Amino acid sequence: MNGKLEYWVKVPVGPIHPALEEPEKFIITLDGERIVNVDVKLGYNLRGLEWIAMRRNYIQILYLAERICGICSFSHNHTYSRAVEEMAGIEVPERAEYIRVITGELERIHSHLLNLGVVGHTIGYDTTLHLSWLARERVMDILEAIGGNRVNYSINTIGGVRRDLEEKHIRAILDMIKNYRNEVMPKIEEIFLYDPTVEARLRDAGVIPKRIAIEYSAQGPTARGSGVKKDVRYNEKLSVYPDLGVKPITPKEFTGVVKGDVFDRMVVRVGELWQSMELIERAIDQMPEGKIKAVPKDNTLLFQLKKAEGEGIGRYEAPRGELIHYVMGQKGKDVPAKWKMREPTFPNLFAIARALVGEQVADVPVAIASIDPCLSCTDRVAVVDANTGRKKVLTERDLLKLSIEKTRELNPNVKAKPEVVGVGCPRGGVL
Amino acid sequence: MNVLYATLGFLGIYAYVSFASLLWGGIDRKLVARMQRRMGPPLLQPFYDFLKLVSKESIIPRDANKFFELAPVLALATSIALLAYTPLGFEPIFGTKGDVILFIYLLTLIGFLRVVGAVSSGSPYAQIGAQREMIILVSREGPMMLALFTILWRLSDLGVTKPFSMGTFYEHNVWELGTPMSVIGTVVLLLVFLAWLASEIEVGYFDIPEAETELAEGTMAEYSGRHLALFELANAIKAFVSASLVVAIFFPWGLSGYIGLTGLPAVAIDLLFHTLKVFAVLFVSMSLFRAVTGRLRINQAVSLFWTRMLPAAIVGALLLAIDTLGVVA
Numbered sequence: 239m240n241g242k243l244e245y246w247v248k249v250p251v252g253p254i255h256p257a258l259e260e261p262e263k264f265i266i267t268l269d270g271e272r273i274v275n276v277d278v279k280l281g282y283n284l285r286g287l288e289w290i291a292m293r294r295n296y297i298q299i300l301y302l303a304e305r306i307c308g309i310c311s312f313s314h315n316h317t318y319s320r321a322v323e324e325m326a327g328i329e330v331p332e333r334a335e336y337i338r339v340i341t342g343e344l345e346r347i348h349s350h351l352l353n354l355g356v357v358g359h360t361i362g363y364d365t366t367l368h369l370s371w372l373a374r375e376r377v378m379d380i381l382e383a384i385g386g387n388r389v390n391y392s393i394n395t396i397g398g399v400r401r402d403l404e405e406k407h408i409r410a411i412l413d414m415i416k417n418y419r420n421e422v423m424p425k426i427e428e429i430f431l432y433d434p435t436v437e438a439r440l441r442d443a444g445v446i447p448k449r450i451a452i453e454y455s456a457q458g459p460t461a462r463g464s465g466v467k468k469d470v471r472y473n474e475k476l477s478v479y480p481d482l483g484v485k486p487i488t489p490k491e492f493t494g495v496v497k498g499d500v501f502d503r504m505v506v507r508v509g510e511l512w513q514s515m516e517l518i519e520r521a522i523d524q525m526p527e528g529k530i531k532a533v534p535k536d537n538t539l540l541f542q543l544k545k546a547e548g549e550g551i552g553r554y555e556a557p558r559g560e561l562i563h564y565v566m567g568q569k570g571k572d573v574p575a576k577w578k579m580r581e582p583t584f585p586n587l588f589a590i591a592r593a594l595v596g597e598q599v600a601d602v603p604v605a606i607a608s609i610d611p612c613l614s615c616t617d618r619v620a621v622v623d624a625n626t627g628r629k630k631v632l633t634e635r636d637l638l639k640l641s642i643e644k645t646r647e648l649n650p651n652v653k654a655k656p657e658v659v660g661v662g663c664p665r666g667g668v669l
Numbered sequence: 670m671n672v673l674y675a676t677l678g679f680l681g682i683y684a685y686v687s688f689a690s691l692l693w694g695g696i697d698r699k700l701v702a703r704m705q706r707r708m709g710p711p712l713l714q715p716f717y718d719f720l721k722l723v724s725k726e727s728i729i730p731r732d733a734n735k736f737f738e739l740a741p742v743l744a745l746a747t748s749i750a751l752l753a754y755t756p757l758g759f760e761p762i763f764g765t766k767g768d769v770i771l772f773i774y775l776l777t778l779i780g781f782l783r784v785v786g787a788v789s790s791g792s793p794y795a796q797i798g799a800q801r802e803m804i805i806l807v808s809r810e811g812p813m814m815l816a817l818f819t820i821l822w823r824l825s826d827l828g829v830t831k832p833f834s835m836g837t838f839y840e841h842n843v844w845e846l847g848t849p850m851s852v853i854g855t856v857v858l859l860l861v862f863l864a865w866l867a868s869e870i871e872v873g874y875f876d877i878p879e880a881e882t883e884l885a886e887g888t889m890a891e892y893s894g895r896h897l898a899l900f901e902l903a904n905a906i907k908a909f910v911s912a913s914l915v916v917a918i919f920f921p922w923g924l925s926g927y928i929g930l931t932g933l934p935a936v937a938i939d940l941l942f943h944t945l946k947v948f949a950v951l952f953v954s955m956s957l958f959r960a961v962t963g964r965l966r967i968n969q970a971v972s973l974f975w976t977r978m979l980p981a982a983i984v985g986a987l988l989l990a991i992d993t994l995g996v997v998a
């Protein structure tokens with residue numbers, strides 16, 4: 239951007255682009271194949287979650303939190319529960335904490351396998367995608383067995399968990415881990431640690447130096463891949479994790495060097511797969527008997543929460559990095575005064591945008607995929623602002639009406655009247 | 670040669686190759702799917718795709734110029750013209766002296782027309798794809814031409830009627846040179862040719878200009894409907910034709926001689942046998958290669974050609990040449 243002749247091309251990657259799983263826009267300024275500047279535009283996936291939450295009580299928000307993201311559904315509702323528990327001073331039984339650890343680590347396995355496949359796909363290596371997603375089916379089956387669903391297992395509740403682990407579940411989990419150790423992990427390691435194609439593409443791509451990782455507050459495998467020893471489970475001594483001996487994984491233990499590139503992030507993920515399996519085994523070993531819920535009935539719990547006042551913060555190491563939920567209670571109401579969350583993708587996105595400057599356009603998709611972006615987690619705040627500067631707030635009813643009208647416009651054969659029926663939750667509460 | 674028969678034969682070859690190359694597309698997708706533990710699409714999926722695309726509306730970008738519509742037509746026309754000089758188990762119909770050079774020109778022209786179409790579309794993705802296509806085109810032709818001309822020069826030495834023509838490969842077989850040196854040299858050149866073939870049809874390492882996850886199909890980004898259908902057919906024929914070149918050089922054996930057939934049945938048998946050989950070559954260079962590799966960066970691909978393939982071609986050429994130069998024995 240100095241006075242020289244400019245042959246720069248602006249390439250929009252997004253909002254809809256084959257490399258991105260979710261809508262989001264990166265405006266990339268190119269000089270040939272070299273990237274000069276990256277501009278991140280967020281907000282295509284806005285759902286107004288906090289606004290919806292202000293109309294639901296504490297227990298209903300659990301299910302909303304779970305639906306923030308389909309991959310880290312457990313992480314969100316776990317973190318939310320921790321925040322509410324801290325606010326109301328609810329003591330969680332130890333067995334429940336162990337079950338949470340087991341579910342959380344199973345989820346980490348499925349999330350990491352998913353991301354490894356996605357990274358393989360973005361470098362055109364589709365065989366890795368099919369291999370790791372095939373392996374992922376097994377852990378999702380286990381999650382279905384213990385939670386009841388493959389994606390939103392809703393095993394968590396405020397003050398404990400809703401389902402106990404039975405003998406057959408434990409047997410199935412141990413079986414799965416044995417299978418992963420013997421059959422899946424050698425293949426995954428062979429691909430992501432030793433394959434020449436993968437190494438050629440992932441080495442020295444999207445490098446985030448340690449200083450930048452700290453400066454931009456990168457989280458999770460993105461930070462650990464750059465050599466920052468940052469893991470909430472370890473640093474915060476979260477729940478029963480210290481008893482299980484959790485340690486932040488850096489690529490140093492596997493390859494001996496820390497470069498902070500895409501390859502290192504993948505190495506961290508492979509390492510965490512091993513670690514998660516170990517943690518699950520230890521948790522199953524040490525799990526005590528006892529009750530699984532602090533307050534057995536939901537209405538008693540709601541009554542107790544209604545009396546609660548103050549603030550609570552929940553932190554948890556989601557598969558993508560540190561997740562923070564903040565809840566502020568108000569006395570006499572079963573609706574929180576404030577609910578707020580910070581996702582790992584948000585800082586990671588800007589760290590990767592900074593890291594991409596000076597690299598090649600071929601590295602953009604793989605670098606973005608390597609932080610495992612979860613944009614439906616990230617897009618949150620609504621600003622209704624037309625070109626004229628006028629502000630207009632659409633209510634839930636308006637949105638529904640608009641969508642019905644749009645449907646009729648697209649398909650005039652739909653006979654039903656544009657009438658808003660069966661709108662979910664009871665109204666009320668304040669913003 | 671009877672003009673009528675030549676024209677009819679040419680049309681027949683065009684129909685046959687279109688069918689065979691689209692069928693290979695289906696077989697390839699099915700095979701790769703099985704390698705990746707998937708079911709894969711039905712065998713005739715490329716035909717369905719082609720028919721669907723032909724029936725659909727073609728969207729032309731506002732900023733596109735006339736070449737955008739012209740390029741697919743020209744590309745298909747070029748690929749049809751190419752068929753006249755393609756060895757398909759027998760000597761090419763219009764085979765003449767030096768047609769190898771024309772063959773390579775036409776093959777490159779298809780790539781060039783893709784670039785013209787992409788640049789005319791005005792889309793940034795297509796333009797980056799076009800840049801990449803040009804770069805890789807320049808790097809892949811060098812080693813391949815060196816290898817090809819070495820073999821032709823060596824075979825011409827044995828005395829052929831039409832030097833530097835496709836027919837040369839049917840008069841003499843490169844393996845029948847016989848000396849250990851030349852066998853090793855030929856194997857080296859075969860590897861160069863397989864890499865060139867993979868790059869020509871853009872799979873595996875060399876899926877760089879189209880790079881679906883990076884550039885959203887790159888050079889083909891703005892094409893849709895009929896125009897895309899024409900390009901797809903041209904590309905399928907190009908894959909078949911490029912593999913035919915490799916088959917003609919390295920595996921030129923026919924079946925008809927052994928069975929003792931003559932006339933039209935012999936042509937049919939040879940054509941079918943040739944198709945099988947083409948499928949075998951494409952299986953190695955396309956399906957297997959696609960299943961076990963990812964895409965490289967453009968600079969890595971270019972350096973692969975200049976620092977690995979070109980020296981390999983030179984070594985192969987020297988090994989072939991040493992016999993005649995009389996350096997050894």
